[in-house]
Amino acid sequence: MLPKKATMRSLLMEHWELARTLRRLQIHFDSDRCRGVWQCYEVCPIGNWTPDYDRMVAIFRNGKQCIACGACVLQCPEKAIELRIPDG
Amino acid sequence: MATVFMKWLESRPLDYDRGIRLLTLGRLELLQAQIVDRLIRDGMRVLEIGCGTGRLAIAMAEKGAQVTAIDISPTMLTEAERRVNQFELEERINLKLMDASLIGDRFEAGYFDLVVSSLVFSEMTPQMRILVLQECLRLLVPDGKLAIIDETLPDNHATRLIFGAIRLPLRLLTWLLTRTTTHHLRDFASMLSNAGFSEEIVISRLGGSLQLVIASPADGAGIYILPATVLGRLRHRTTLRTLLLDLWATFLRILPPYPKVTPGLYVVGQPDMDSPVLVTGNFELTVRRLVREIDNRIDAWVLVVDSAGINVWCAAGGGFFTAEKVIGALRVSGLEGIVRHRALILPQLCANGVDGWRIQQEIDWDVHWGPVRAEDIPEYVVSGRVKTDAMRWAKFPLKDRLEMVTVTLGFYGLLILLPVAVFWRNMLWPVLVSLVGLSYFYAVVLPWLPGRDGLAKSFSLTLISLAGLLVYIVIWDSLPGQYIFNWVLGLTALSVFTAAELQGMSPLMRGEQANWGWEAVIGAVLGLIYWLIPYTLGWR
Structure with missing residues (x-):
């Protein structure tokens, strides 16, 4: 049975929203919380994170390449990384 | 193809040797002669498992061996006894009615220099084969030898087809006559190595369907028994099934149902308590590609986690492959009692859904994110988990x-x-x-x-x-x-x-x-x- 019109429309809108969100997500990194565990470096398949061994922090270097997979967000023990839609 | 008639021939011991000679086209006798020529020295102690009418036992005794020959069939033993008497070798050949699984109880450890057996192992159940092989290892002196002649499944696909075609009517006839069926040995080499033997010489006859394998106890061989929770050994093989699955995977991979592997603990090679534990999802293609890259390269425990038959990255992203599932699979596997380290190697690409810290905090196992590509795993493991940048970056070649x-x-x-x-x-x-x-x-x-x-x-x-x-x-x-x-x-x-x-x-x-x-x-x-x-x- 086909879903009702309203449901179908809301589903489409939901999908549209998800698509828009996925396109716009950006890494937000709170480097003050970072204490150099470098799990982000361990798991990032794009190579966006590099360890800074002197300052014992991670460096996020290339926002454009990010595929928003969320691996670094999940693995960071300090919760210093977030995927956010930038303001404005 | 010989043993399919064996059950029937066994009831007629007098025809037995003639029948076997005919069915193996005389090759069995040639292989037995190889055993006598290559291995028998004067005064050595030999155990023959399944002596039948005693042909090989007599040949070995004539060359000076002290033979203990066992068989499960009283009629066969009666015939063997008659022949032994005929050759006047009563001093050299000791015939016993015995089931092969009991040899460990009936003989001393390290008593025999050689254990031989022809067309017997293919008649045993897989469990019995493992047990008997392990007992053989125990009964042999450290530099002893094991010589087995048996039916094997040819490696070559064409030969295997011919083998199967000839075998089918024989199998049917045997079943009709005796209500029994027989088996060929499959993957005997790995069973031997699992039992602690290393293969030294393999001589094939009849297109590889009849083989003589001479093996000796492997260096420092402890008895290798798979833990009870292990579901099996994963090997890299190409079969009709894998070819069909590849064909499907090439064109229609995105369509469910995705072919799955039963989740649980498997082994690749012969892992011990220090071997690495690799975690993966249960998409058939995922497991097969992993095994293709690591089989014969490293020994490892492979923990297949239920990822709903989806590859690890998508499963982790979609919530099908989680820390919860990894922890559960680990508990079921009993790995905590099997290995003496607490290091899990997870695929890096499941890091978007499997919370590594939760695994660490809840069950105190260290999570290591392995390479992106399975082909890098052997190098990663051998180097002591050193992951180069090339291993951690996804590419799209x-x-x-x-x-x-x-x-x-x-x-x-x-x-x-x-x-x-x-x-x-x-x-x-x-x-x-x-x-x-x-x-x-x-x-x-x-x-x-x-x-x-x-x-x-x-x-x-x-x-x-x-x-x-x-x-x-x-x-x-x-x-x-x-x-x-x-x-x-x-x-x-x-x-x-x-x-x-x-x-x-x-x-x-x-x-x-x-x-x-x-x-x-x-x-x-x-x-x-x-x-x-x-x-x-x-x-x-």
Whole structure:
């Protein structure tokens, strides 16, 4: 049975929203919380994170390449990384 | 193929030797002669498991061996006894009625220099084979030898087919006559190595279906018994089944149901308590590719976690492969009592869904994120878990792009081509050629097209395909305006579709939903143009 019109429309809108969100997500990194565990470096398949061994922090270097997979967000023990839609 | 008649022949001991000679075309005797020539020295102690009418035992005793020969059939033993008496070898041959599984209880450890057996192991159940082999290891002196002649399944596919064809009627006949069936040995080599033997000499006859294997206790061999929770040994093999699965995976991989592997603990090679524990999902293709890369390279415990039959990255992203599932699988596997380290190697690409810290905090196992690609695992493991940057970065090389385009075409290509085939049959070939050509062209030039995602890249792909159309019109054929109009719209649609679809298959772009909205808009605009322009120009 086909879903009702309203449901179908809301589903489409939901999908549209998800698509828009996925396109716009950006890494937000709170480097003050970072204490150099470098799990982000361990798991990032794009190579966006590099360890800074002197300052014992991670460096996020290339926002454009990010595929928003969320691996670094999940693995960071300090919760210093977030995927956010930038303001404005 | 000999043993299929054995159950029947065994009841007629007098015909037994003649029958076997005929069925193995005399090759069994030749292989037995090899044992006598190569291995028998004066005064050595030999155990023969399943002596039958005593032919081999007599030959060995005549060359000076002290033979203990056991068999489970009283009629066979009676005949053997008659012959032993006939050759006056009672001093040298000790005949016993005994089941092979009991040899460990009846003889002293380290008593025999040689254990021989012909056409017996193929009659045993797999469990019994393992037990008997382990007992053989115990009964042998450290530099002793094991010599087994038996039916094996030929490695070669063609030979195996012939083997099967001949075997079938024999099997049927034997079953009708005796209500029993027999088995050939499969993968005997790995069973031998599991029991702690190392193969020294293999002599094959009858296209590899009859083999003499001479083995000796492996250096420092403890008895290798798989823990009870292990579901099996994973090996890299190519069979008809894997070929069919590959065929399916090449064209229709995106369609459920995804072929699955039963989740649980497996071994690759012969892992011990210090061997690494590799965690993976239970998509059949995932497990098979992992095994292809590590079999014969490293020994490992492989913990297959239920990922709903989906590859690890997508399963983790979709919530099918989680820390919860890994912890559960680990508990069920009993690995805590099997290995003496607490290090899990997880695929790096499941880090988007499996919370490594939770695993660490809840059950105190260290999580190590392994390489992105399975082919790097042996190097990663051997180097003591050193992961180079090349191992941690996902790439999308030409080989993968071509594979993914094929996967896309298999399903979506059908989706596009079926309506075309039904409603515009005369357009089928042009559309087919454009779609396939455009897809593979895109896969090849993908890295050089400007833009970060599929939608951006689809712009240049559209321009290129339209340029191609222009070249076609100028050089070969000046199409009427209406056709050109249709082709421009069609190629634009196919270009956008191709680029957008491959985006979801690429590890370097955001997921396929990311551009969904714009694809829908572009589709609607193209559709509108398709209907409106002919109308305003009066083509309809």
